[in-house]
Structure formats: C-alpha cells, structure tokens
Amino acid sequence: MTSPYVAIVEDDDSVRVALGRLCRAYGMSTRELATAHELVDSLAERRPDCVVLDLQLPDCDGLDADEWLRERGIALPVVIITGRDDTKRSSEHVVLPKPVDDSTLIAAIRNFLDRG
Amino acid sequence: MWPPLSQNRVSRIGWLAVLALGYYVAVRLGLSFRFQNSIIGVVWIANAVLLAALLLTPVARWPWVLAVTAVTHLAAMLPDAALWRALWQIGINAALTTTTALALRRFADLPLTLATRRQVLVYTVASFALAAVFALGTPVVVRSALGLEPSYTHAVAWLRVALSNGAALLLVTPVIVLWGQHGLTPLERLTPRAMLEGGAIVVCLLTVGFVLFGTGSEIARFPALLMLIFPPLLWAAVRLGPLGASTALLGIAAVSAWGTAGQLGPFVAFSDATKVLSLQLFWITMSTPILLMAAVIREREQAESSLLTLRQHLTHATRVATAGELSGALAHELRQPLTAILANAQAARTLLDTGSADAGELRIILDDIALQDRYAADVITRLRAFVQEREPHFEPIALDVVVRDALALTKVLLDRIGVSVDADLPPDVPRVWGDSVQLVQVVLNLILNACESMYHTPAPERRLRVELARNDTHFVELAIADRGDGLPLGAQDKVFEPFFTTKETGLGLGLAIGRSIVTAHGGRLWGENNEGRGATFRVLLRATA
Numbered sequence: 217m218t219s220p221y222v223a224i225v226e227d228d229d230s231v232r233v234a235l236g237r238l239c240r241a242y243g244m245s246t247r248e249l250a251t252a253h254e255l256v257d258s259l260a261e262r263r264p265d266c267v268v269l270d271l272q273l274p275d276c277d278g279l280d281a282d283e284w285l286r287e288r289g290i291a292l293p294v295v296i297i298t299g300r301d302d303t304k305r306s307s308e309h310v311v312l313p314k315p316v317d318d319s320t321l322i323a324a325i326r327n328f329l330d331r332g
Numbered sequence: 333m334w335p336p337l338s339q340n341r342v343s344r345i346g347w348l349a350v351l352a353l354g355y356y357v358a359v360r361l362g363l364s365f366r367f368q369n370s371i372i373g374v375v376w377i378a379n380a381v382l383l384a385a386l387l388l389t390p391v392a393r394w395p396w397v398l399a400v401t402a403v404t405h406l407a408a409m410l411p412d413a414a415l416w417r418a419l420w421q422i423g424i425n426a427a428l429t430t431t432t433a434l435a436l437r438r439f440a441d442l443p444l445t446l447a448t449r450r451q452v453l454v455y456t457v458a459s460f461a462l463a464a465v466f467a468l469g470t471p472v473v474v475r476s477a478l479g480l481e482p483s484y485t486h487a488v489a490w491l492r493v494a495l496s497n498g499a500a501l502l503l504v505t506p507v508i509v510l511w512g513q514h515g516l517t518p519l520e521r522l523t524p525r526a527m528l529e530g531g532a533i534v535v536c537l538l539t540v541g542f543v544l545f546g547t548g549s550e551i552a553r554f555p556a557l558l559m560l561i562f563p564p565l566l567w568a569a570v571r572l573g574p575l576g577a578s579t580a581l582l583g584i585a586a587v588s589a590w591g592t593a594g595q596l597g598p599f600v601a602f603s604d605a606t607k608v609l610s611l612q613l614f615w616i617t618m619s620t621p622i623l624l625m626a627a628v629i630r631e632r633e634q635a636e637s638s639l640l641t642l643r644q645h646l647t648h649a650t651r652v653a654t655a656g657e658l659s660g661a662l663a664h665e666l667r668q669p670l671t672a673i674l675a676n677a678q679a680a681r682t683l684l685d686t687g688s689a690d691a692g693e694l695r696i697i698l699d700d701i702a703l704q705d706r707y708a709a710d711v712i713t714r715l716r717a718f719v720q721e722r723e724p725h726f727e728p729i730a731l732d733v734v735v736r737d738a739l740a741l742t743k744v745l746l747d748r749i750g751v752s753v754d755a756d757l758p759p760d761v762p763r764v765w766g767d768s769v770q771l772v773q774v775v776l777n778l779i780l781n782a783c784e785s786m787y788h789t790p791a792p793e794r795r796l797r798v799e800l801a802r803n804d805t806h807f808v809e810l811a812i813a814d815r816g817d818g819l820p821l822g823a824q825d826k827v828f829e830p831f832f833t834t835k836e837t838g839l840g841l842g843l844a845i846g847r848s849i850v851t852a853h854g855g856r857l858w859g860e861n862n863e864g865r866g867a868t869f870r871v872l873l874r875a876t877a
Contacts, residue, residue, distance in 0.1 A: 228668050228672075230668070230669065230672040230703070230704055231668055231671050231675070233672075234671070234672040234674075234679065234700065235675050237675065237676060237679040237697065238675040238676075238678055238682070241680075241683045242682060272748065299667040299668060313667075314668070314670070314671040315671040315673070315674040316671060316674070316675075318678035318679075
C-alpha cells in the first residue's frame with residue numbers, strides 16, 4: 217500500500233510547513249498549498265486522500281471551498297482547522313481548533329482514510 | 333528639613349533647640365527693631381515663629397512648643413523687662429497663637445499651603461482678626477487704658493500691637509511653615525531653567541527693593557514709584573507659587589524695614605509713628621493680593637494637571653477598549669505560531685520515536701520553533717506596550733515605524749475583512765516629536781475606522797492607502813484613505829465629537845481621543861471625503877528637524 221496522500225491548504229507558511237512535517241513524520245506523503253485555487257489546480261494532477269483545510273484562506277473561506285468542490289461532485293474528505301473561535305457553520309465537518317494536537321489531527325485524517 | 337516631632341527623641345530635642353534659637357532671635361530682632369524708645373515693636377516676629385511651630389506640630393506636642401518658647405521668652409526679655417510683664421506677654425502670646433492655630437485647623441484645611449484662595453483668605457482674616465482681639469489683652473494696651481503707659485493713648489497702643497502681630501503672622505509664618513513642610517526639596521528639584529528664572533526674580537526684587545528703600549529721601553517725591561514693587565512680586569507669585577511668593581514678600585519687607593530704619597526710602601520724611609504705620613500698611617496691602625494671586629495660579633495649575641491626568645486615563649481606557657476589539661484577531665495571531673510550534677515539536681518527537689530522525693532535519697525544526705516563539709513573543713510585546721498605562725514619553729519618533737506597528741496589530745483583522753493595504757512609507761521622512769504609544773493609538777484607530785467604514789464596500793474594492801510624506805519644511809503628513817462610506821455630508825467634523833458614532837458598536841470616542849492626542853502633540857487631525865469613494869484622514873505633525 218502506498219502512503220496516504222494528504223493535501224495541506226494553509227496560507228501561513230510556518231503553519232503549513234510544520235503540519236506537512238507532522239503528517240510526513242506519521243508516514244503520509246503531503247502536498248502543501250497556500251490557497252484554495254492552488255488546491256483546485258492540484259486536483260488535476262493527483263487527487264488527495266484527505267485535505268487539511270484552513271478555515272480562513274486569503275482567496276476564500278475554507279468551508280466555501282469545500283462546498284464548491286462538493287457542488288462539482290468532487291467529494292474529498294476534509295479536516296478543517298481554524299484559529300477562530302466561531303465554528304458555528306461547520307456541524308457537518310470535522311473542525312479542529314488551532315493549535316491542534318497531533319493525536320487529534322492524525323486520528324481525524326486516519327478516520328477518513330480507514331473509511332475510504 | 334524640620335523633622336516631625338514623632339520621629340525620635342534626638343531629632344525632637346534638636347527640633348526644640350532650633351525652635352528655641354529661632355524664637356530667641358525673633359524676640360531680639362523684634363526688640364531691636366523699634367523706633368526711639370517705643371516699647372511696641374514694628375513687627376513682633378516671635379509670635380509668627382510660635383504660630384509656625386504650632387502649625388508644624390501635632391496638637392499633642394503643643395505643650396512642649398509653648399514651654400520651650402516661654403522659657404526662651406523669659407531668657408530673651410528679662411535683661412530689659414520686668415518679670416511680670418514678660419510673664420503677661422508669654423500668656424497673651426500663647427493665647428493668640430494657639431487660638432489662631434486652632435482656628436486655622438478648624439477652618440483652613442491644614443496643612444497650610446496657601447495654594448487655594450479660600451486658605452489665603454481664611455489665613456489673612458484669622459490672623460488679623462485674632463491679632464486685633466488679643467491685642468486688647470497685651471500689657472501695653474491694658475496699662476495705657478488704665479493710664480499707666482503715658483506714651484500712648486489706648487487706641488494707638490491697640491492699633492500698633494495689632495498691626496505689629498498681624499503683619500508678623502502674615503509675612504513670616506507662611507515662609508516658615510511652607511519651607512518647614514517642603515524642606516529644601518523645592519530647590520533640589522529646580523531645573524536649570526527654573527533656577528535661572530528664580531535667580532532673575534531675586535535680582536529684580538533686590539534691585540527694586542534697593543531702589544525704593546536703599547536710596548535717599550528723594551524717592552519720597554515720587555510715591556508712584558512704590559508701584560515698582562509689584563511686577564517682580566507678581567512674577568514671583570505667578571512662577572514660583574505660594575512658597576516663592578511668601579518668601580519674596582518677606583524679602584521685600586525685610587529690605588523696606590532695613591531701609592526705613594536706616595533713614596532711607598519713601599517713608600523717611602514721616603514721624604516715627606507714621607513711619608511704622610506706613611511700613612505696616614505697605615506690607616499688609618502688598619501681601620494679600622500677591623498671596624491670592626499665587627493661590628489662583630496654583631489652583632489653575634492644579635485644575636489643569638488633574639484634567640491632564642483625567643485625559644491620560646481616558647486615553648489609556650480607550651486604548652484598552654481598542655485592544656479588546658482586537659482581541660479576537662490577536663488570539664488568532666498567537667494561535668498561528670503556537671500551531672506551528674506544536675506541530676513542529678510533535679513532528680520531531682515522532683521522527684525520534686520512529687528512528688527516522690536525522691540531525692539536519694531536527695536542527696531545521698528546532699530553528700523554526702525558536703523563530704515562531706519569537707514571533708509570538710513579539711505579538712505579546714507589541715500588545716503589552718500598547719495597553720500598558722504609563723506616563724507619556726515624548727521623543728523623536730519615526731512615523732513609518734508607528735504606522736508599521738499599527739498595521740501589525742491590525743494585520744489579522746485586515747486579512748479577515750479582506751482589506752488590501754497599499755502603504756507608502758518612505759523611511760527618510762523626518763521624525764516627529766511625540767509619544768510612540770499614543771501615536772500608534774491614533775493610527776490604529778484610523779485604520780479600524782477605515783475598516784468599519786468599508787463594511788458595505790464589495791470585497792475586491794476594500795483598499796486602504798497609507799501615505800507618509802513631508803508636507804513642507806516643517807511638517808510631516810500621514811494620510812489614511814479608505815474606500816468606505818465616507819464622512820456624513822456637511823458634518824465632516826462631527827465625527828471628531830465625543831460619542832458621535834455611525835457604528836452599531838463602539839463608544840464613538842476613537843476619533844475624539846485621536847484628535848485630542850494629535851492636538852496635544854501640537855499637530856492637526858482632520859478628515860475629508862474622497863472624490864470617488866470613501867474618506868481620507870490626515871494627521872499633520874511638526875517635524876523635529
């Protein structure tokens with residue numbers, strides 16, 4: 217079995233790099249992206265097994281990005297991470313507040329992978 | 333410095349010794365400063381010393397003060413006066429001074445500072461009224477009433493004693509009490525400039541004093557010249573406060589007494605009795621207005637300073653409120669480095685646990701952790717500097733740094749609302765004289781206002797232009813232009829009024845405080861609508877060079 221492929225979409229360079237490192241340390245392969253547009257562009261290349269999506273992206277809201285993908289029939293497992301206190305819109309998603317513990321994040325990702 | 337009597341036994345004895353010496357000198361001075369063989373002094377300083385001592389000590393110590401001065405009085409008087417007369421004087425003097433001190437304790441809100449009009453008036457009235465009343469009981473007045481004192485009529489003796497005591501209480505007591513309370517600290521605190529001014533005032537006072545009272549009788553031909561005394565006295569009252577004013581008055585009184593006794597000055601042509609009366613009236617008429625003037629100035633200074641303190645508190649309170657508005661954004665700003673630090677640390681730990689760590693990668697991870705930690709510390713330091721309450725500290729300030737700080741504090745908020753910032757902050761713009769925290773507060777408020785005004789602006793058009801430029805040779809101008817709703821038409825200055833707000837939240841103090849800060853910096857803050865959309869706020873501050 218190839219290692220699971222996780223896309224990390226986060227505009228803050230330091231957070232993106234660190235989350236990438238964490239996922240790789242747990243044996244995943246990663247793709248680090250700064251915007252929702254980059255994510256959409258990257259889909260043509262390879263579809264990730266799971267997306268770690270920051271709620272607040274410069275070009276759009278993480279939830280909007282997820283919705284946009286669903287509307288186009290691209291159903292991706294999405295783990296949303298957020299630095300905001302208000303997570304009211306996201307009852308149907310896995311939303312993890314920052315700073316996120318590795319056990320929580322990895323468990324959330326693996327949960328999707330196992331299902332997939 | 334006069335030590336409080338409660339301090340310790342040695343200093344208490346030392347203090348009483350100083351009192352005894354001062355009182356002795358005062359009695360001898362009073363005795364020596366008489367005209368011909370009059371038994372009534374021109375100014376009975378001893379009572380002024382006694383009253384000052386009573387005002388400087390708690391009531392419980394008054395018996396000591398009275399005992400020491402009584403013994404000293406006997407020692408100073410007995411070579412010349414009969415024992416019964418000295419004892420009589422001791423009794424009546426003690427009665428006058430303790431009654432006056434009690435009256436002042438009751439009506440004048442001690443300690444005596446002469447820093448309020450009320451206290452000056454109460455002090456003047458109490459010392460004169462009581463001096464007049466108790467004069468009726470002095471040996472010379474009682475005996476002249478009984479015909480035992482041939483040189484005076486009853487009324488003249490009473491007037492002379494009353495004025496002699498009254499003038500002493502008015503001129504001498506304040507000087508002793510005020511210096512006694514402050515010690516030499518007012519002198520130690522003098523700035524070189526204040527010292528220069530104080531010196532100039534002393535020179536003026538002495539010059540005028542010697543012109544008026546140190547020259548021959550020709551000065552009496554121009555009585556209007558006596559008015560010359562007022563400019564330097566007013567100068568002292570306005571600039572040096574009650575302490576300086578009362579000291580200046582005593583100095584002038586001393587010079588006038590010295591001159592008149594030496595047959596110089598404007599009163600020389602009069603008979604001895606008229607000379608004495610003229611001197612006393614001269615002292616009394618100049619003292620009260622000068623002391624009142626010093627009190628009025630001091631009252632105004634205190635009102636201004638309490639207003640300033642209040643404004644500082646308000647400025648700080650609004651700063652804290654602004655920080656509160658930003659707290660959500662700041663929490664987010666701290667969560668980013670914390671997230672990176674945690675993920676990095678756990679990645680490194682996992683790499684070590686799985687045995688796949690290599691030293692080079694671990695080093696990079698640790699460097700990143702340190703970097704993120706410093707970033708988080710910077711956020712906290714900036715916030716802390718912004719909200720702490722402290723005295724304003726004026727120094728040359730680079731406005732581009734101020735603007736960058738304000739933008740850093742609002743970065744997350746600007747990102748969240750999707751405001752793109754276009755900042756033109758040339759570093760070679762001259763510095764301005766100011767308080768960096770207050771200036772950050774002004775700029776921050778302008779940025780926040782701009783953000784709020786762009787609430788209805790379509791997201792791609794939310795732009796903020798910040799421009800810093802040298803206005804002309806003397807001023808630096810900071811312009812903050814938004815593309816928001818603009819200022820209310822026809823009432824563009826209304827937004828600077830306290831509690832004026834177009835927002836649903838907020839007190840409406842931001843711009844009012846901003847303008848008051850800029851005005852206190854000697855600058856201007858105003859707003860104008862743009863030709864297209866939005867408004868531009870401009871801050872004009874004087875350049876240091």
